[in-house]
Amino acid sequence: MERALRVAVVGSGPSGMYAADALTSQDDIEVSVDVIDKLPSPFGLVRYGVAPDHVSIRSVRDTLDKVLDKPGVRFLGNVDVGTDVTLGQLRTFYDAIILTYGASRDRALGIPGEDLAGSIAATDFVNWYTGHPDMAPDAFTGFLRETTSVAVIGVGNVAVDVTRVLSKTPGEIDWTDMPQHVLEALASSSVTDVHIVGRRGPAQATWTTKELRELGELEQTQVIVAEGGDVGDPASQAAAADKAVARNIAVVADWESRSDDERPRRIHLHFRCRPVEIIGDTRVEGLVVERTELDEQGGAQGTGDTHAIAVDAVIRSVGYRGMALEGVPFDERRNVIPNVDGRVVSNDVPVPGLYVAGWIKRGPTGIIGTNKKDAVQTVACLLEDAASPAFFTALHPDEASVDAALGDAVVDAEGWRRIDQAERSLGAERGRDRTTLWSRDDLLSAARG
Numbered sequence: 001m002e003r004a005l006r007v008a009v010v011g012s013g014p015s016g017m018y019a020a021d022a023l024t025s026q027d028d029i030e031v032s033v034d035v036i037d038k039l040p041s042p043f044g045l046v047r048y049g050v051a052p053d054h055v056s057i058r059s060v061r062d063t064l065d066k067v068l069d070k071p072g073v074r075f076l077g078n079v080d081v082g083t084d085v086t087l088g089q090l091r092t093f094y095d096a097i098i099l100t101y102g103a104s105r106d107r108a109l110g111i112p113g114e115d116l117a118g119s120i121a122a123t124d125f126v127n128w129y130t131g132h133p134d135m136a137p138d139a140f141t142g143f144l145r146e147t148t149s150v151a152v153i154g155v156g157n158v159a160v161d162v163t164r165v166l167s168k169t170p171g172e173i174d175w176t177d178m179p180q181h182v183l184e185a186l187a188s189s190s191v192t193d194v195h196i197v198g199r200r201g202p203a204q205a206t207w208t209t210k211e212l213r214e215l216g217e218l219e220q221t222q223v224i225v226a227e228g229g230d231v232g233d234p235a236s237q238a239a240a241a242d243k244a245v246a247r248n249i250a251v252v253a254d255w256e257s258r259s260d261d262e263r264p265r266r267i268h269l270h271f272r273c274r275p276v277e278i279i280g281d282t283r284v285e286g287l288v289v290e291r292t293e294l295d296e297q298g299g300a301q302g303t304g305d306t307h308a309i310a311v312d313a314v315i316r317s318v319g320y321r322g323m324a325l326e327g328v329p330f331d332e333r334r335n336v337i338p339n340v341d342g343r344v345v346s347n348d349v350p351v352p353g354l355y356v357a358g359w360i361k362r363g364p365t366g367i368i369g370t371n372k373k374d375a376v377q378t379v380a381c382l383l384e385d386a387a388s389p390a391f392f393t394a395l396h397p398d399e400a401s402v403d404a405a406l407g408d409a410v411v412d413a414e415g416w417r418r419i420d421q422a423e424r425s426l427g428a429e430r431g432r433d434r435t436t437l438w439s440r441d442d443l444l445s446a447a448r449g
Contacts, residue, residue: 004030004072005386006397008090010081011100012037013044014368015358017064018375019098024072029386032072034094034402038080039133040411040443041419042068044102046368048130051161052176052436053168060368068413074399077411078444085406087327092395093402096353096382099337099344100375103322103359109153113278114316118147122154122162122317129165129182131436133443137181144189147313151287153275154317155198155205162315163194164214167221167265177427177434193266195226195309199274199292199300202229202252203236209247216255221265225256228271228291235298270309274300278314287311320364328354336363342378343385353393355382415447422446 007023009016012035020033041047043061050057068075081087081101090097106121108114120143128135150166152159165173170187178186198205205212216223231240231249239245252269273289280286286308292300322337324330329346331338337356338345344354357378358371366374385391396402403410411419419437423446427434437443 003392003397004032005096005392006094006394007031007033007382008094008097009033009035009100010037010090010097011035011044011102011358011360012042012075012077013100013102013358013371014046014060014064015102015361015371015375016044016098016100017042017067018372019100019357019379020073021067021070022376022379023382024070026383029383030072032074032399034074034076034399035068036076036079036081038078040078040415040440040447042075042077042416048127048132050130051126051165052130052178053164053173054161055176057368068416075411075413075416076402076406077416077447078409079406082326084409087325089405091353091393093397093405094353095392095394095397096355096386098342098355098357098378098382099325099328099360100356100358101325101360103320103335103364105321105323106316107319107321109275109316109318111275111277113280113284116278116280116284117282118143118280118284118313119278120313120315122152122158122315123320125162125315126158129178129186131179131182131438133438133440135438137179137438138185141181141185141188143313144185144191146190148190149193149195149311150191150313150315151195151197151275151309151311152315152317153197154319155196155200155207155271156317156319157207157211159196159317160207160211160215162317163196163267164211164218166191166194167215167218167267169218169220172219175432177423177432177436179436179438180430181438192264193268193311195268195270195287195311197270197273197275197287197289197309199272200294200298201231201233201236201271202249203231203239203245204294204298205248207248209244209251212248212251215267216251218265220263221267222258222261222263223255223267223269224260225252226268226270228273229253229256229269233294234296235294239298272300274302276306279308284311284313287314320359322360322363334363336360342374342381353391411444411447418449419443419446
C-alpha cells in the first residue's frame with residue numbers, strides 16, 4: 001500500500017503503550033498509531049493503580065512516556081470511546097483497533113451486608129489516594145476520621161498497598177506525589193488496626209515478598225499473625241517448593257514468632273478465614289468469617305466454624321473485572337473480551353481488524369512487565385494479518401479526519417507534557433518531586449497552558 005497502516009490503541013496503560021511501541025519498532029510495515037485514553041493523562045494503572053510510595057514501580061511511566069516521542073505515535077487523551085466517539089466511528093478512521101482499556105471495576109464479595117455504609121471497594125480507595133479525576137477529594141475524609149478498625153479482604157498486592165497506606169504515619173508518606181487533600185485526610189485518620197483477611201493460608205497468598213516485608217518495616221505499626229498462619233497441610237507443603245512461596249512463608253513465620261512490641265498501630269493477619277457476612281444496622285459493625293481448611297489442591301473448604309472480627313469498616317480487595325464495550329464481543333463469565341492470541345473472536349470467528357491486549361484480554365493477572373509480552377503477541381498477529389492489502393480498510397485514513405471528528409477537547413502529548421510540568425512545579429512548592437493534579441478541570445487547564 002502507498003499509505004501507512006492506521007492503528008488505534010484504546011487505552012494508554014502499560015499494555016497500550018507496549019503495543020504502540022511494538023507497532024512502531026518494526027520495519028516490515030509502515031504504521032501510524034493513535035493512543036486514545038478517556039483521561040487527560042496517560043499510563044493507566046501505573047499512574048492510578050501503583051501505590052505512590054512505590055517510586056521504583058511508578059518510574060515505569062518514564063519509560064512509557066518515551067513511546068509518545070516516537071515518530072508515528074500520537075496521544076489523544078480526554079476521549080471516551082463509547083461516549084465521545086463510537087467504536088463504529090473509529091473503524092472508519094483506522095484499519096485496526098487494539099483494545100487495551102483494562103479491568104477497572106472491583107469484584108463483589110456476594111455476602112450479606114456488603115452494601116452497608118463503611119463497606120467500600122479497594123478500587124475506589126486506590127483511585128482516591130492516587131488522584132483519579134473520577135474521585136471526589138472528600139470521598140474518604142469522613143471514612144478515615146470515623147474509622148478505627150478496618151478489615152481488608154484479600155491477600156494480594158493491592159490489599160497490601162491499601163493496608164500500608166492506612167498504616168503509615170504522615171511522615172512516612174508525605175513525600176509522595178499524592179494530592180494534598182489525600183495527605184491531609186490520611187494525617188487525620190483514626191485508623192489504628194487493619195485486619196487482612198484471606199480464605200486460604202500464607203502459601204496461597206498472591207502478594208510478592210518485597211511488598212509483604214514492607215508491612216514489617218513501618219515505624220509505628222506491628223504485624224500480628226492472628227490466626228491460620230500454619231502451613232503443615234499437604235497443599236501448603238507442596239506449594240512451599242516454590243522459592244517465592246517459601247520466602248512468603250518465612251516472612252509470616254518470623255512475624256508469628258514475635259511478641260507484642262507495644263507500637264500503637266497493628267496489622268492483624270487472618271488466614272483461612274472466609275467472609276460470610278458483614279454485620280451492622282446502618283453501617284459496618286463487624287465481619288463474620290468462617291474458618292476454612294485446605295483440600296489437597298489448596299482449595300478452601302468451609303468448616304462451619306464462624307466467629308466475628310470487630311471492625312467498623314470493610315475494604316474489598318478480591319480482584320478487578322473488565323467491562324464490556326458496545327459493539328465488541330464480551331465473555332460475561334470471565335469478564336474479558338474473547339480472543340485467540342489477541343485476535344477478537346465472535347462465536348470463535350475472528351472479527352476483522354479488532355484486537356485486544358492486557359487485562360481485558362487475559363484477566364487481571366501478572367505484573368506490569370507481563371503486559372509487554374502480551375502486547376507483542378497481539379501486535380505480531382495484527383502485523384501478520386496486515387500483510388494482506390485487503391486489510392487496509394479505513395475510509396478516512398489520515399490524522400486530519402480523526403482530529404476533525406474529535407474536536408478541540410483532545411489532550412495531545414504536548415498537553416500531557418504541560419500537565420507533567422505543572423505537577424512537578426506544584427510538588428516543588430511543597431518540597432516534593434511532584435504533586436498529582438486530581439481535578440479534571442485542573443488537568444485540562446494545565447494541558448491547555
